[in-house]
Amino acid sequence: MTQKTDPAKMTIIAWAGLSRTWQDFPADVEDAIRGADGVRTGFSRPTDPGIEPAGAGIRVPVANVRKGGA
Amino acid sequence: MTGVQNLTLAEASAAIEARNMSPLEYLDGLLGWIDLVEPRLNAFIALRADAARQAARRAGDDIARSGMISPLHGIPIGIKDIIDIEGMATTCHSKIRLDHVAEADAQVVSRLRAAGAIFPGKLATHEFAFGGPSFDLPFPPARNPWNRNHHPGGSSSGSGAAVGGRMLPGALGSDTGGSIRHPAAHCGLVGLKPTYELVSREGVFPLAYSLDHIGPMTRTVRDNAMLLEQIAVGAPGRYTARLDGRLKGLRIGFVRHFHEEDTVAAPDVAAALEEAAGVFAREGAELHNVTLPPLHDFENVARILMISEAVAVHEVWLQDRAEDYAELTRKRLLPGFFFSARDYIQAQRRRTELTLAVDRVLDDVDILLAANAMDAPCRIDDREAIDYTYVRQARMPFNVTGHPAISLMCGRGADAAMPLSLQLVGHKFAEDVLYQAAAGFERVTPWKDEKPDFATLASQPQEGFVA
Numbered sequence: 001m002t003q004k005t006d007p008a009k010m011t012i013i014a015w016a017g018l019s020r021t022w023q024d025f026p027a028d029v030e031d032a033i034r035g036a037d038g039v040r041t042g043f044s045r046p047t048d049p050g051i052e053p054a055g056a057g058i059r060v061p062v063a064n065v066r067k068g069g070a
Numbered sequence: 071m072t073g074v075q076n077l078t079l080a081e082a083s084a085a086i087e088a089r090n091m092s093p094l095e096y097l098d099g100l101l102g103w104i105d106l107v108e109p110r111l112n113a114f115i116a117l118r119a120d121a122a123r124q125a126a127r128r129a130g131d132d133i134a135r136s137g138m139i140s141p142l143h144g145i146p147i148g149i150k151d152i153i154d155i156e157g158m159a160t161t162c163h164s165k166i167r168l169d170h171v172a173e174a175d176a177q178v179v180s181r182l183r184a185a186g187a188i189f190p191g192k193l194a195t196h197e198f199a200f201g202g203p204s205f206d207l208p209f210p211p212a213r214n215p216w217n218r219n220h221h222p223g224g225s226s227s228g229s230g231a232a233v234g235g236r237m238l239p240g241a242l243g244s245d246t247g248g249s250i251r252h253p254a255a256h257c258g259l260v261g262l263k264p265t266y267e268l269v270s271r272e273g274v275f276p277l278a279y280s281l282d283h284i285g286p287m288t289r290t291v292r293d294n295a296m297l298l299e300q301i302a303v304g305a306p307g308r309y310t311a312r313l314d315g316r317l318k319g320l321r322i323g324f325v326r327h328f329h330e331e332d333t334v335a336a337p338d339v340a341a342a343l344e345e346a347a348g349v350f351a352r353e354g355a356e357l358h359n360v361t362l363p364p365l366h367d368f369e370n371v372a373r374i375l376m377i378s379e380a381v382a383v384h385e386v387w388l389q390d391r392a393e394d395y396a397e398l399t400r401k402r403l404l405p406g407f408f409f410s411a412r413d414y415i416q417a418q419r420r421r422t423e424l425t426l427a428v429d430r431v432l433d434d435v436d437i438l439l440a441a442n443a444m445d446a447p448c449r450i451d452d453r454e455a456i457d458y459t460y461v462r463q464a465r466m467p468f469n470v471t472g473h474p475a476i477s478l479m480c481g482r483g484a485d486a487a488m489p490l491s492l493q494l495v496g497h498k499f500a501e502d503v504l505y506q507a508a509a510g511f512e513r514v515t516p517w518k519d520e521k522p523d524f525a526t527l528a529s530q531p532q533e534g535f536v537a
Contacts, residue, residue, distance in 0.1 A: 016407035017385070021392040025400065028392075032404030039377075039405065040413045042370030043420050053418030054280075054425060 009033070074099035079239035079293035083141045086133065093126040093133070093144025097188065100146060104190075104237045107524065109532040110218050112210045113231035115151045115161060117191040122146065125188045132186075141296050143186030148232045148241030151192040152199050152275040153284070155179055162275050163195045165208050165394045166387055176273025178242060178284050178301050185300040190238070194228030199244055199277045200380060201399030202460060203227065203450050214256060214447055215522040216488050219536055221450040223253035223443070229287045230257035234522065240288040240297050246277040247372055248442075248465025250285050251477035255491030256447040258479045258520060260294045260508065261287045263465075265498045266472030269301050278379035281372065281469040290518055291509045294476075298501060312502050317510035318354030321435040322347075325362055328464040329441035332365035335462075336445045342481030342490045343441055346511065350439065353514060355507075360431045360438065363424055368467035371424065374409055374417040375470070381406030425471040428495075432473075437507050438495040440464050446483030446490060464493065474501050476508050479517040489520070 013022045013029060022029040074096050077085065085091040101119050108114055129144035138144070149155055152162050154172035156179075161167045175183060183189075194212040196202055203211035203221045212227040214220040215235035222230040226243025230253025233241050243250040245263040254261025262285045269284040276282055286297035295309035302309070324347055329335035335343070351357050381388070384403055392400055432438070444462035448455035468475040474496045481490035494511075496504040512518050530536050 012408070017389045018404070018407055021389060021404075024393055028397075028401050028404055031401065033408050036405040036408035039370055039373045040409060042373075043367045043417065045416050046419045046423055051419045051422050053415055054421040 071095045071099040072102070075103040075236040077239065078290050079145060079288060079296060080141075080290065082239055083138075083145060083296070086144050087138055093129040093188065094123060096144065097122055097126040097146055097190070100237060101190070106528050107215070107235050108237060110527055110530055111213045111215055111231045111235050111237075113148075113193055113212050113228040113235060113237060115163060115192045115194050115209050115228065116158060118158070119190065122188050122190040129186055129188065138186065140185035140300060142182065142300055145187055145240070146190045146238055147182055147187045147297070148191065148193045148229055148238040149179060149189055150195050150199075150226050150229050150241070150243050152195055152244060153179060153242060154273040155189055155192065158192060160192070160275060161208070162198045163207055163209055164197045166391065167275075168208060172273070174273065177270035179273065181301050187300075193226075193232055193241060196225035196227060197396045197399040198275065198380075198384070199225040199246060199249055201225075201396050201402060202456055204396035204398050206396050211450060213450060214488070215527065216258065217486050218527060218530060219449050219451075220447045220486065220488060221256070221456065223256035223447060225249040226253050226287065229253060230259060233257065233259055233287050233289060236521070236524075240286060240293055242284060242301075243287050244274060244277070245283045245285060245465075245469065246281045247376060247469055248463055250283070250287060251442055251465045251475060251491075251493060252463065254287055254477040255442045256489060258489035258517070258522075259287050259289060259477070260291050261285065261477040262294050262298060262501070262504075263468065263475045264298065264302065264501060265474045268303060268474075268499065268501070269298075270303055276379075276383055278376040280379060281376055283469065291478075291505055291512050295505045302501075309502055309505055312506045313509040315506070315510035315513040317350060317507065320350070320355040320437065320507055320510075322350055322355050322357050322507075323360035323431055323435035323438045324357055325438055325440040325464070326359055327361060328365050329444060333444055333462050333464070335441055338446065338481070338484040339441065339444055339490055343439075343492055346480045346492050347439060349511060349515060353510060357439075358435060360435065362431060362467065363427050365464060365467065367420065368424055368470050369461070371417045371420050372466045372470050374413055375421070377403065377406035378409050378414045421470050424467070428467070428471045428473060432497055436496075436503055440493045440495060442477050442491040442493040446485060446488040468495055473498055474504055476504050478508050478511060479520065480511075480515070481517070482520070489517075
């Protein structure tokens with residue numbers, strides 16, 4: 001079976017909305033799928049269920065503001 | 071006037087204030103220098119000399135009548151071409167945005183304009199502040215003024231080349247994964263990534279909104295502080311107040327494991343960092359080895375956040391006109407389509423832990439000393455070396471955590487004598503302490519006075535590479 005007709009891969013690519021992009025740049029899209037796998041497993045997940053996402057507005061620890069100084 | 075390119079921002083400002091030089095004389099001197107070196111460095115995407123001259127003439131008249139409204143009055147500042155200037159295209163160095171003309175100034179430009187600064191042009195970047203040095207874009211990539219065969223770092227590559235090439239005394243860059251500190255490192259400059267949200271991002275094309283920072287790039291620490299004073303939201307007048315350079319008693323945490331274990335630095339970089347630590351110790355600072363989470367944890371969290379957020383911006387273009395991106399940008403963005411919501415949220419949760427870990431270490435010290443780039447800059451046409459070295463860095467952690475970080479020159483490389491750099495990291499919103507430490511290091515080391523070999527640069531061909 002060629003990569004082009006791999007139904008599982010094509011489903012993922014279609015789900016991502018990249019069917020047209022895959023037609024023009026199949027190697028780039030397939031590299032992206034492999035690359036994403038490597039990154040998502042590249043850090044340890046928090047084990048404490050109480051850890052919340054940082055979000056965009058990084059919370060500034062008030063105690064630290066203006067604390068530094070020589 | 072000739073030779074004005076060698077003035078620092080502070081020196082130029084003082085000369086204008088003393089009426090020894092008018093803004094127009096200063097600008098004309100710089101434009102003459104730009105004519106000479108810019109064809110070899112490609113720092114500018116757009117140069118508007120006539121409009122800048124008009125603004126300089128106006129500034130000169132205003133200063134003669136009423137004095138300077140700020141130390142930046144009549145000073146030309148470069149703007150990275152992802153930041154809006156009213157009436158100019160914000161191309162993001164991309165075919166996709168060639169025709170986009172900004173209807174208003176970005177807030178950061180608006181603040182500089184209110185301070186009397188002049189904007190001679192827009193500066194090169196990696197495409198959308200993300201890709202790398204690419205030769206398949208509408209504009210050529212900026213080159214390194216220390217050796218035009220080498221890359222200047224990125225993505226604020228034009229800002230690095232323009233200030234390092236002495237075409238402008240200061241410029242704005244953006245920093246999502248190190249894009250101010252990287253070109254600052256490779257062009258021998260001072261580059262500050264401020265605390266997250268200290269400088270407004272309004273009117274700046276986003277790469278990744280939760281990691282994006284805007285900041286100044288200059289040749290000296292004082293110049294950097296002068297620029298930040300004008301662009302920081304709600305903190306004018308603070309950063310130049312403590313530049314006496316006193317290091318005695320400063321508590322410094324040295325993050326050795328970043329460059330000794332996590333990503334092993336090139337020997338010349340490691341030696342320069344040790345030498346820098348010795349300088350701080352000799353000047354009376356207290357050095358302590360500290361341990362942060364592994365560098366790779368920060369990097370992988372940052373990659374998921376950065377690429378996911380970037381793809382949210384670029385989604386439709388990547389689906390409909392992927393051929394209009396540079397190959398490198400396209401390849402770096404596409405993985406973002408294949409991360410899940412779970413991946414993104416786990417990365418944000420891990421980010422919380424990483425931020426708290428850095429805060430805990432900073433509870434016991436005033437600043438951190440860490441590596442910046444793990445290697446000197448390689449040739450700009452060596453794609454393999456670029457792929458290898460671009461990711462070998464310790465800048466990303468502080469985009470993840472939002473702490474301020476400053477890049478300073480600390481040596482010359484073993485190969486081709488390119489600049490080497492260190493990084494100082496501070497408590498959030500304690501940029502004044504960071505500047506004090508940086509000024510102290512700058513005062514007792516020779517690196518501020520080092521400069522590229524401009525005579526050789528000016529004699530080189532404008533195209534291709536030098537043998």
